[in-house]
Every structure is written in structure tokens, then in C-alpha cells.
Amino acid sequence: MLCSLTRFWAIANKEIRQLGRDKLTLAMIIGVPLLEITLFGYAINTDVRQLEAAVADQANTTASRELVRSAEATQVIRVINTVDGPVELKRLLDAGRIEVGIFIPPDFERRLQDNKRPAAQLMINGSDPIIAGIAHELVKLPPPFADPDRSPAVLEARNYYNPEQRTEVQIVPGLIGVILNLTMVLFTAIAIVRERERGNLELLIATPVRRGELILGKIFPYVIIGMIQMNIILFVGAWLFDVPIRGSVWDLYIAALFFIVATLALGITISTMAKTQFQAMQLTVFTFLPSILLSGFMFPFEGMPEPAQYIGEILPLTHFVRLTRGIVLRGSELGPLYPELLALAAFSVVMVAVAIFRFRKRLD
Incomplete structure (x- = not known):
């Protein structure tokens, strides 16, 4: 029994030491509960005024x-x-x-x-x-x-726009962004980390591929995947929930393209920060939680206090929710919604620049 307890404590002690060296995991242990209690207790307000x-x-x-x-x-x-x-x-x-x-x-x-x-x-x-x-x-x-x-x-x-007050009419257009946000960020967040863990990054050292070319090359295939996912969500939303599409489908595709690039840029930036695929998934969840709560998808954006709104304005999902609901529900054209496109474009440029700067074509 003594020997068994010794072995148990050795493994537990090793795990504690390993967690102590993993600064990102320690930050998540403290940050996630703080973030959740702050968002749910302070930022979320259904009693909208003004x-x-x-x-x-x-x-x-x-x-x-x-x-x-x-x-x-x-x-x-x-x-x-x-x-x-x-x-x-x-x-x-x-x-x-x-x-x-x-x-x-x-x-x-x-x-x-x-x-x-x-x-x-x-x-x-x-x-x-x-x-x-x-x-x-x-x-x-x-x-x-x-x-x-x-x-x-x-x-x-x-x-x-929704005279019958059907919740699904309001939810489904925003759900396009929520699903794309989760999948696109997660797919690209593990892209470079996976290459490093599998040893494939060694091959890139011997090639003339530049950092920008590698980052953009990693992003491009997922743009096509994102557009396929959007088509699936639109079809199911119109077929199962009878959600009308009052605006131009082509405008919706353009808006989706801007949003997909923005989320992929965020994911690839996370990939340059994480050392393991587990850390990449942790950071994905850490960014996904504020996105879904502060974007206006679940709770009215107008009901949030100003600090929460400032954070929400940085997130790509906030602008895409406005775009999809504007095009799908109100039949709006892209012209009046151009500030949302500009915000997505600016976010993409910043995130790609950060990813290129952080990426180093080396093993360490």
C-alpha cells in the first residue's frame, strides 16, 4: 500500500510541476472562471434601455x-x-x-x-x-x-421583419456566424501547431517558402470549407425553420467571405502562440466565449454596458451578426452596411500581420 501511494504521489507531483510550467494553462485556469462570471453577471442584460x-x-x-x-x-x-x-x-x-x-x-x-x-x-x-x-x-x-x-x-x-415574433428567425442568421466562428478558428488554430508536433515544420526550413506565403497558404483551403458550411446552414435554416432570405444571396456570400477570412486570421494567430494542439483548443474556447456573449447573438447588444460594447466591437462575430441579420431579415444591401465590412477587413489585416510577425520558420 505504501509503495502504491508513493507511485501515485510521484505521478501527481509530476503533473503539478508540469502544470506549473505551463503558463498558458495556468492563465486559463484563472481566466476562464473570471471571464464567465464577469460576462454573465455584469455584461449580459436583457432589460434593454436607450x-x-x-x-x-x-x-x-x-x-x-x-x-x-x-x-x-x-x-x-x-x-x-x-x-x-x-x-x-x-x-x-x-x-x-x-x-x-x-x-x-x-x-x-x-x-x-x-x-x-x-x-x-x-x-x-x-x-x-x-x-x-x-x-x-x-x-x-x-x-x-x-x-x-x-x-x-x-x-x-x-x-x-419578424411580425410573428419567431425566435428561430432571429437566431438562425446569427447562428451562421457562430458555427463558422467556432470551426474556422479551431481548424486554423491547430494548423501550425500540428505541423510542429508531427515534425513537418522541419521540411519547411529547407524550402524557399516565406512566412507570408505559408500563413496565406494555410488559410486559403479553409475559405472554401467555410463557404460550404455556410451553404449547409442556409439550406437547413430555410428548409427546416422557414427562415426567409429577403436580401441578395450574393451580398451574403461577400459578407461571409470577409468574416471567414477574419476568423481564419484569428485562428492562425492563435496557432503561432500555442505550443500544443491542446493549448490551441484552449485559446479557441477562450476567444469563442466572449464572441458568442458579446456579439449580440444571444443578448441584445444595446443592453450591454459601454465597456462590454467596446470589447464586442473588436470581435468579428459582432459585425457578421449585423451583416447577416441585415441582409437576411431586413433585406438590406451591402452599401448601408459597409462599416461592418471595413471592420472585418481591418481585423483580418491586423491578425495576419501579427501571425506573420510571430511565426518563425524554425524548430524552437
């Missing part, structure tokens, strides 16, 4: 201005723009610039006295059921300077 809104006040009366002030006083919305009419409001909704539009017609005062119909219209981006539910609180606003017992609500709510 939704970006625009107003088209064609009445421009004391009562109409009071209605807008009352809406802002609820802190549900924050008016960031004023436009001429409902066409401009719809254009801002399509481009994802606002979540709520308030249209006040010219005969607003007369409509307030009519006890049979709403006096103004609330235009809501209903693609996210959580945001749509919160925006509907504005329907409860009391009528300004009118009979408080007025039967119909002052504002009539209209949900665009």
Missing part, C-alpha cells in the same frame, strides 16, 4: 412634441435623428441605424380626439423579440393633453 430611435413629426405641434418627450422619458428609446416621413424611417430601420421609429402624421391633433383609432405609428425592428417586446412598452404611453380614458392607444405598434 434604444436608438428616429422621429418623423409631420404635425410639429405642442402635443406631438410632448409625445416624443414622454417616449424619451421612459428611457426605452433615445432619439438620435429626425426625418421627414415614414419612408426615411423605414430606410433607417432597413440599414440597422435605428431600432424604433415614431411617425406622427400631420393630423395628429385631430386623431387624438378620435376615440376609434391610434393617433401615431410606432415602427419597430422586430427581428429581435427581446427588443420588440421592450419597444412595445411605448404603446402604453398616455395621450398628451387628451382624454386619459381614450380607448385606443396613442401609438400603434408595427413589427417589421
Whole structure:
């Protein structure tokens, strides 16, 4: 029994010492629980306030201005723009610039006295059921300077893009990015590490292949794999869940190409940092968790505090979720969404540059 315990402690002691030398694993042991408790306890908030809104006040009366002030006083919305009419409001909704539009017609005062119909219209981006539910609180606003017992609500709510409030309509477009993010980063994260572990990196020393050529060559095959995966997700989403594709499929392919390159660049950068395939998978999980929680895929981006939003803006998934939901659900073109493409392109350039700088064509 004594001998058995001795052998047991020898193995345990060896494992403890090995973990002590593995700085990345030690960082993950401390970092993962800290990251999770911070994200779930602080950054995730489903009680969204200050939704970006625009107003088209064609009445421009004391009562109409009071209605807008009352809406802002609820802190549900924050008016960031004023436009001429409902066409401009719809254009801002399509481009994802606002979540709520308030249209006040010219005969607003007369409509307030009519006890049979709403006096103004609330235009809501209903693609996210959580945001749509919160925006509907504005329907409860009391009528300004009118009979408080007025039967119909002052504002009539209209949900665009997902009038049935089906969760799968909102989830599936974002799920394209989540699946691609996980698979693309994981595939390339182990690319160079696998070459090193198998001894294939020795062959590269004797070749004239440059660092940039090796990095880009590692990325290219997975671009094709990523596009195949996107087609599979789109087909299943349309077939099983009846998710409409209102925009151009070609625009969606272009957006996917930008995102796939960005995630592959992140993966190859991880591959230059990790020493083993296990470490590469650890780092993949470490980057995947903030991506899925801070991108707006699961929880409304507007409900997060500003520090969390700043981090989310760095992540490629945040911009791709906006692109896919804009194209698939709102039928938006790439033109109004170009800032998201620029963000993905900038991220790709930075990550590829870091990967090329870190990679050394040598065995150590």
C-alpha cells in the first residue's frame, strides 16, 4: 500500500510541476472562471434601455412634441435623428441605424380626439423579440393633453421583419456566424501547431517558402470549407425553420467571405502562440466565449454596458451578426452596411500581420 501511494504521489507531483510550467494553462485556469462570471453577471442584460430611435413629426405641434418627450422619458428609446416621413424611417430601420421609429402624421391633433383609432405609428425592428417586446412598452404611453380614458392607444405598434415574433428567425442568421466562428478558428488554430508536433515544420526550413506565403497558404483551403458550411446552414435554416432570405444571396456570400477570412486570421494567430494542439483548443474556447456573449447573438447588444460594447466591437462575430441579420431579415444591401465590412477587413489585416510577425520558420 505504501509503495502504491508513493507511485501515485510521484505521478501527481509530476503533473503539478508540469502544470506549473505551463503558463498558458495556468492563465486559463484563472481566466476562464473570471471571464464567465464577469460576462454573465455584469455584461449580459436583457432589460434593454436607450434604444436608438428616429422621429418623423409631420404635425410639429405642442402635443406631438410632448409625445416624443414622454417616449424619451421612459428611457426605452433615445432619439438620435429626425426625418421627414415614414419612408426615411423605414430606410433607417432597413440599414440597422435605428431600432424604433415614431411617425406622427400631420393630423395628429385631430386623431387624438378620435376615440376609434391610434393617433401615431410606432415602427419597430422586430427581428429581435427581446427588443420588440421592450419597444412595445411605448404603446402604453398616455395621450398628451387628451382624454386619459381614450380607448385606443396613442401609438400603434408595427413589427417589421419578424411580425410573428419567431425566435428561430432571429437566431438562425446569427447562428451562421457562430458555427463558422467556432470551426474556422479551431481548424486554423491547430494548423501550425500540428505541423510542429508531427515534425513537418522541419521540411519547411529547407524550402524557399516565406512566412507570408505559408500563413496565406494555410488559410486559403479553409475559405472554401467555410463557404460550404455556410451553404449547409442556409439550406437547413430555410428548409427546416422557414427562415426567409429577403436580401441578395450574393451580398451574403461577400459578407461571409470577409468574416471567414477574419476568423481564419484569428485562428492562425492563435496557432503561432500555442505550443500544443491542446493549448490551441484552449485559446479557441477562450476567444469563442466572449464572441458568442458579446456579439449580440444571444443578448441584445444595446443592453450591454459601454465597456462590454467596446470589447464586442473588436470581435468579428459582432459585425457578421449585423451583416447577416441585415441582409437576411431586413433585406438590406451591402452599401448601408459597409462599416461592418471595413471592420472585418481591418481585423483580418491586423491578425495576419501579427501571425506573420510571430511565426518563425524554425524548430524552437
